[in-house]
Amino acid sequence: MGRAVQRRFVGLTAAVAALGMTVTLSGCGSDTGDGDVTLRLVAADYGTGAENSSQKYWDDVAGKFENANPGIDVEVSVYSWKDVDRKVAEMVKAGNAPDIAQIGAYADYAEAGKLYAADDMIAIRTASNFLPSLTDAGEADGSLYGLPFVASTRLLFYNKGLFDKAGLGAPQTWDDIQSNAAALKQRGVTYPFALPLGQEESQAETLMWMLSGGGGYTDEVGNYAIDSPANVAAFQWLKNNLVGKGLTGPVAPGKLDRAKAFDAFTKGEVGMLNGHPTLMQEAEKKGVEVGMVPLPGIEGPTKGSMGVADWMMGFKQNGHRVEIGKFLDFAYTDDNVLAFADQYDLLPVTSSASLAMEADNKHESLHEFLSALPNSQLYPFGKTSWAQVSETIKEKIGSAVEPGGNPESVLVDIGSQARQAESAGRGSS
Known part of the structure; x- marks a missing residue:
C-alpha cells in the first residue's frame, strides 16, 4: 500500500x-x-x-x-x-x-x-x-x-562569569560547593546553589546527590536501597550545609521545580546547579558562559554520572x-x-x-x-514499581531538607513504600 x-x-x-x-x-x-x-x-x-x-x-x-x-x-x-x-x-x-x-x-x-x-x-x-x-x-x-x-547525562554547571568575579575555581568536592556557594551569597547571587527538589523532576536531582555520596536507588543486586546510610548521609549534608546555611536561594528546595531553576540559570541568577546538555545551549544563547565538571563528591569528582x-x-x-x-x-x-x-x-x-x-x-x-555516558547510572527502569516509586520521591523528598525535617525518617518512609510497591508488583505477576 x-x-x-x-x-x-x-x-x-x-x-x-x-x-x-x-x-x-x-x-x-x-x-x-x-x-x-x-x-x-x-x-x-x-x-x-x-x-x-x-x-x-x-x-x-x-x-x-x-x-x-x-x-x-x-x-x-x-x-x-x-x-x-x-x-x-x-x-x-x-x-x-x-x-x-x-x-x-x-x-x-x-x-x-x-x-x-x-x-x-x-x-x-x-x-x-x-x-x-x-x-x-x-x-x-x-x-x-x-x-x-x-x-543524556548530568554534570554540575556553574556560571563562569559569577565565579570569575568572585575569584572561585570549579568545585571538585561537597566542601567546595559549600564554600563557593557561601562566597557567591556574600556577593548577592540569588541562588548560590539551585537545588530543585520540587515535584517536576526531583527524582533526578535526588539520584545525583545519592550517587555523589556513594549511594543510589538500588544496591548491587538490584534491590531498593533508598534509605541506605550513604543516601541518608547525603541528604543530611544537604540539609545542614546548603539549605540550613541559606545557600539555596529564596525558594525552598521542595517548592523549586527544575524548569524554574533552569530558567534562573539562563538569566544569570544561579551560581551552580546540576544540568543537562539542553540547558547548556539555552544558557549560552542568553550570554551565560557555562562551566561544567563531573558531579562533585565527598572527596573528589563522582566516578559515575546520572544518565537518562x-x-x-x-x-x-x-x-x-x-x-x-x-x-x-x-x-x-x-x-x-x-x-x-x-x-x-x-x-x-x-x-x-x-x-x-x-x-x-x-x-x-x-x-x-x-x-x-558509558559509566552512567540510570533509574531502575526495569522495575514495574519504578513509576509509582518515582512519584513518591517527587512528592516527599523536598521535606527531607526542610528546617526541622529529618532526612533519615523521610528516606526510610520512601524506602518502605518502594519495597511494598515492588512486593505488590511481584505478587501480581
Whole structure:
C-alpha cells in the first residue's frame, strides 16, 4: 500500500480506535512479514514548538523507510511528553496498541507480555550496537524489551562569569560547593546553589546527590536501597550545609521545580546547579558562559554520572514482528540516530554513533556529556514499581531538607513504600 492509499485509512483507524476496537487493514500484517502492512508509530515530541517538532523528524524517517521497503507504510503520531505515555496506555487498554512506541517506560508492558523481545525483532548488529549501560536498564527478566532511544547525562554547571568575579575555581568536592556557594551569597547571587527538589523532576536531582555520596536507588543486586546510610548521609549534608546555611536561594528546595531553576540559570541568577546538555545551549544563547565538571563528591569528582534514557518498544498485538524489526533496524542507523541527537542536543545510544559524535568537532560541546555516558547510572527502569516509586520521591523528598525535617525518617518512609510497591508488583505477576 502506497502513502496516498495509506492516508485514506488514517481516518478509519482513528474512528475505530475511538470505539475501543482494533482495525485490520486488508492484506495487512502477520508474523511472517508477508503482504502489505501499515505500522503505527507513536512517539514523544522533544521539540518546543511547531518549528522543531519531532513530527518532522519521524515523517522524514518514515518516508525514507517506505521508499526502501515497498509494501510497508508507517503512520506517525507524535504527542507531547505530558501526554504520550498516557495516550499509549489508553490505546493498549482499548485493545488498539500501536506497533511501535517511543515513550518513557516499558516495564509494565513487558511484564504483561505485550512486547516483543529485541531478539525477536531486530538484527544482531542493531542489538549489539547499543551502549551496555543503557541496555542493562532496558532489560526485564533477562531479556531486552526497552530499546534505548536517546540519552543524556548530568554534570554540575556553574556560571563562569559569577565565579570569575568572585575569584572561585570549579568545585571538585561537597566542601567546595559549600564554600563557593557561601562566597557567591556574600556577593548577592540569588541562588548560590539551585537545588530543585520540587515535584517536576526531583527524582533526578535526588539520584545525583545519592550517587555523589556513594549511594543510589538500588544496591548491587538490584534491590531498593533508598534509605541506605550513604543516601541518608547525603541528604543530611544537604540539609545542614546548603539549605540550613541559606545557600539555596529564596525558594525552598521542595517548592523549586527544575524548569524554574533552569530558567534562573539562563538569566544569570544561579551560581551552580546540576544540568543537562539542553540547558547548556539555552544558557549560552542568553550570554551565560557555562562551566561544567563531573558531579562533585565527598572527596573528589563522582566516578559515575546520572544518565537518562527514553525507550522504544514493539507491541505484539498486531503481529507485525518482522516489519517492526525492519523499521527499527532502519531507525537505528547512524545517520538517523545522529540526526535526532544533533537536533535536540542529546546523546546517541549506539556505540557507532557515539564514536562518530566524539570524532566530530561540531559536537565538541557535548563531548564531556558523551564521555560520562558509558559509566552512567540510570533509574531502575526495569522495575514495574519504578513509576509509582518515582512519584513518591517527587512528592516527599523536598521535606527531607526542610528546617526541622529529618532526612533519615523521610528516606526510610520512601524506602518502605518502594519495597511494598515492588512486593505488590511481584505478587501480581
